[in-house]
Amino acid sequence: MRTQLFQLDAFTTRRFAGNPAAVMPLERFLDNETLQAIAAENNLAETAYLVSDGADYRLRWFTPTTEVPLCGHATLASAAVVMERLEPARTSVVFHSASGPLTVKRSGAGYVMDFPARPSLVVPAPPGLAEAIGIVPIEVFASDFNYMALLESPAAVRKLAPDMALVARLDRPGLIVTATGDEGYDFISRYFAPAKGIPEDPATGSSHCMLAPYWAARLGKTDFRAYQASLRGGEVLCRLAGDRVELEGNCVFYLEGHAEI
Numbered sequence: 001m002r003t004q005l006f007q008l009d010a011f012t013t014r015r016f017a018g019n020p021a022a023v024m025p026l027e028r029f030l031d032n033e034t035l036q037a038i039a040a041e042n043n044l045a046e047t048a049y050l051v052s053d054g055a056d057y058r059l060r061w062f063t064p065t066t067e068v069p070l071c072g073h074a075t076l077a078s079a080a081v082v083m084e085r086l087e088p089a090r091t092s093v094v095f096h097s098a099s100g101p102l103t104v105k106r107s108g109a110g111y112v113m114d115f116p117a118r119p120s121l122v123v124p125a126p127p128g129l130a131e132a133i134g135i136v137p138i139e140v141f142a143s144d145f146n147y148m149a150l151l152e153s154p155a156a157v158r159k160l161a162p163d164m165a166l167v168a169r170l171d172r173p174g175l176i177v178t179a180t181g182d183e184g185y186d187f188i189s190r191y192f193a194p195a196k197g198i199p200e201d202p203a204t205g206s207s208h209c210m211l212a213p214y215w216a217a218r219l220g221k222t223d224f225r226a227y228q229a230s231l232r233g234g235e236v237l238c239r240l241a242g243d244r245v246e247l248e249g250n251c252v253f254y255l256e257g258h259a260e261i
Contacts, residue, residue, distance in 0.1 A: 006081050007044070007255035010073035011203035011234035013109075015252050018234045019203035021074040022047040023081045024259065029060065032067070038261065040064045045198050046074035050081070050095075057082065059095035059102070065197030069145075070099040072113065072205010072247055073234075079104035079111045080251040110250040117245045118143045118210040125149075132166035133177065143210050146174040146191075154182040157190055158229050168194040176207050178214075186224040187215050203234020205247050212238045212245045 004025050012018025022042040026049055029035065039047040039062035048071070051058045059078060061071035075095060082093045083106055092105040103114045120141035129149065130136045135156060137149035147170060151157050157179045167175055174193040181187045189211055191204040201207075208226060216222050222241070228234040237248035 001261045002258050003261060005255070005257050005259040006077070006085065006253065008077040008080055009252045009254055010076045010080075011205070011228070011236055011249040012232075012252060013250045015254055017232050018249075018252070019073040019201060019232070020044050020254065021071075021077040023050065023074070023078050024048070025050045025052075025081070025086060027051070029058070030261070034261065035060070035062055036065075036067070038062075038259070045201050046071045048074040048078045050078055053096060056094040056096060056101075059097045061097075063193075063197045068196060070097070070115070070206045070209070072115065072208065073203055073249075075102055075104065075113055076111055076205065076247075076249050077251055079113070080253070083111075084253070085256075107248060110248055112246050112248045113205065115205065115209050115245050115247060117213050117240065117243050118145060118206075119213050120148055120210055123147075126170055126172075128166055128169060129175075131163070132170065132175075133160055133162045135160070137177075141210075141214060142172065145172065146176050146207065146210055147172045148176040148178060148210060148214065151177055151179045154179050154188050154229070157188050160190065162192055164192065164194040164199050167192050170195075174207070176210060178211060181225075181227065183227070184225065185227040186219065186221075187211065188227045188229045190229055200230055202230040202232040203228045203236065203249075205236065205249075208236050208238050208247055209245045212240045216240045
């Protein structure tokens with residue numbers, strides 16, 4: 001079987017920045033074992049699989065080790081593939097996913113995604129968190145998907161060097177660290193998910209579904225310019241709209257070809 005393969009850098013306007021994702025259009029979803037093997041072979045934070053479904057598409061995401069229920073940067077990359085390569089006349093697309101329908105619209109040179117918000121509650125710091133990140137957070141929040149640790153400054157977020165083995169032992173699959181922003185950003189963050197095969201994700205849409213509601217309550221506003229302070233870096237424009245979060249970003253095509261499966 002021969003299928004198209006695209007690799008894009010998401011949440012960036014330049015190559016070798018943002019978060020790389022593989023996007024593979026298929027006639028049908030292959031068995032889970034094969035989809036997982038392809039994602040492991042691609043060895044990127046996410047591989048997205050697209051299957052046409054009438055005017056829409058069905059969408060699934062796999063890390064090198066597991067399938068995940070939501071992925072922002074690979075959805076952004078999938079939208080770019082649909083609207084720039086598969087159906088260049090389109091200005092919007094709906095993806096049907098494990099997290100429900102996700103609408104992405106063209107916006108200038110980028111795209112705006114409509115994702116479900118992920119509210120969080122303040123919780124006691126879980127055992128091992130301070131040891132895992134090497135600092136005692138000001139507060140800790142939790143959703144069903146992630147812990148979020150609030151740190152005292154952007155500098156503390158940037159210089160963090162977590163113990164990934166300890167992060168992987170937390171009872172949530174992912175850990176967000178965040179602080180108020182600098183350099184013109186409303187807030188900054190980083191995201192670690194070694195339990196899902198992603199030690200540090202360079203630019204993460206889904207984490208901003210949790211960050212946006214928190215910072216909306218904290219800052220008293222609903223529109224944000226956010227920065228993910230990974231080594232590659234990523235810029236995300238966020239807007240909280242009720243129980244939804246709009247995430248805006250750009251994509252750059254890096255590789256286009258075919259895979260033999």
